[in-house]
Amino acid sequence: MTVITDALCPFCGCLCDDLTIVVEDNKITDVKQACKLGASKIMGHHRIKAPMMRKDKNSEFKEVSYEEAINEAANILSNSKRPLLYGWASAVCEVHKKGILLAEELGAIIDNTATVCHGPSTLAVHEKGLPSATLGQVKNRADVIVFWGSNPVHAHPRHMGRYSVFAKGLFSEKGRKGRKVVVVDVRKTDTANMADQFVQLEQGSDYLVISALRAILSGHADVVPESVGGVSKEQLSKLVDTLKTGKFVGIFFGMGLTQSKSRYKNIDNAISLVTELNAFTKCVITPMRGHYNVTGFGNVCAWETGFATAVDFARGAPYYNPGETAANDVLLRKETDAAMIIAGDAGAHFPADSVRHLAKIPVVQIDPYWNPTTEVANVVIPVAICGVEVEGTAYRMDGVSLRMRKMVEPTHLPDTEVLEKITERVKALRGE
Ligand code: SF4
Known part of the structure; x- marks a missing residue:
């Protein structure tokens, strides 16, 4: 029997590198620490x-x-x-x-x-660049985490535990207790159920909502109507407050943003929001890559x-x-x-x-x-x-x-x- 430690998981973009694999007679008999998705891939079902x-x-x-x-x-x-x-x-x-x-x-x-997933993100990055950070930096420093159009509970099951929400790091020793979690989505996902703030917007209105956030952030709240994309002005202002007052904000976006109406322009606009937030605090944005x-x-x-x-x-x-x-x-x-x-x-x-x-x-x-x-x-x-x-x-x-x-x-x-x-x-x- 061989036990391999610190093995990597070849399933999702989290690329978890802390797995323990048990091998007997050239067969993997146990996978420890991986989520169900990763373990099933490593065990080689449906070959x-x-x-x-x-x-x-x-x-x-x-x-x-x-x-x-x-x-x-x-x-x-x-x-x-x-x-x-x-x-x-x-x-x-x-x-x-x-x-x-x-x-x-x-x-x-x-x-x-x-x-069929983050192609639009690539186009936006051509135009605006990507103010991003490693997952290690997020783990060690972030106190505000935003999931926009992404549902890690199901798509990246260990993301929150290893890197973003629950992970304890050098300057984030309280883990979940020291973090505010925001979810922006069109429906109340299982990730939204764990959030401190859930912003439910209408399908295809991400661009409008990001533009409204940028207007409020730049001191032009007067031009923002009472409701944008189904989100009240009050809730938008509260979100801007959360983002501005965070010490290190990590925004993770998924296909809810890349594949909805306005597609790459959504990401372009989100990157601009992040750039502008950096006048107030440290803010980074990262695509939730699938494979x-x-x-x-x-x-x-x-x-x-x-x-x-x-x-x-x-x-x-x-x-x-x-x-x-x-x-x-x-x-x-x-x-x-x-x-x-x-x-x-x-x-x-x-x-x-x-x-x-x-x-x-x-x-x-x-x-x-x-x-x-x-x-x-x-x-x-x-x-x-x-x-x-x-x-x-x-x-x-x-x-x-x-x-x-x-x-x-x-x-x-x-x-x-x-x-x-x-x-x-x-x-x-x-x-x-
Ligand atoms: S979250 Fe799960 S599927 Fe993704 S890399 Fe980690 S163990 Fe593998």
Whole structure:
């Protein structure tokens, strides 16, 4: 029996690094400290056993060898005029690097799961920058925590315990007792139930509410109506007071802000609010990134191509224009004629029209787990679990890079090897 301490969890953007893993006969038999989401991922439930292929989407899968599946994947991608390589968020940075090389070879579009979550945050950060901090700074210093359009109780279960609400730190030794917690959301979530202040706004009115807060903060409360987006002026003034009088304010925002009306302009406006609050106190803002290494893909893609996401190699050089080159843009326009979905689940998270198009075109899935994308795939290549069976680098939601360890010997090929083999085969098919 081996006991691995300080292991990392490859599930959500918290990237908890304090787990204890018990290994017996190359099998993980116990996971301590992780939440249910992380433990289930590490224990490897719903694994795909072997590579599979099927003739068409209505026929049954047949198990095949890795070689057959990789050759067929390479055929599909090299025969495509507009291939899309999508996903990447649940894989380590070493996988991203190989994926970008394949995209360049194919002249493909490469995009990641941010396209349906924090893509708008990336656009806002282009314009305004990100006045942020590490989760360690928040743990040690923050006395006011705001969750805006995010529900960590369910989506990031250990965020509040490890970093934000309950965590005790150097200058926050009282933990929860020394902190004010504010939740801004359209409905009373389980996180809101634990808050000191809950601001319930109308769906799609985030931009208006942030603008009203900025007006009050800058001494122009007279221009603010009695109610904005369903929130009373009194409650808005109280929130401004809470923010202004905090010693260190940490704002964490989720898809309630990024994917509601006004999208990236919401984040742009929230960043401006944070910048203005810094005239009164210390205030930082951090996106609640979902998959454990979605932040890593943005970093790798930016240093390899110059752009963080939605990169189109069709011109022979990287081109980026979200709205035109993001995964859902090409799927909704029915432009892409083949897709490779890796370490992400388009079948579960994309709009229905995009999934309908995926169901009509050849799809290669590379993933350790069976998920809704498997249902629209023609070729399925199972891989080792990054951070459990393969080591590598991942970036936490606050941009801190951490090294993930190999805890057991892999039972499947790693993504990097599969991508290398597909790239070699594509080159061979093209006579290179
Ligand atoms: S909070 Fe996230 S990173 Fe931490 S154990 Fe749970 S799923 Fe894993």
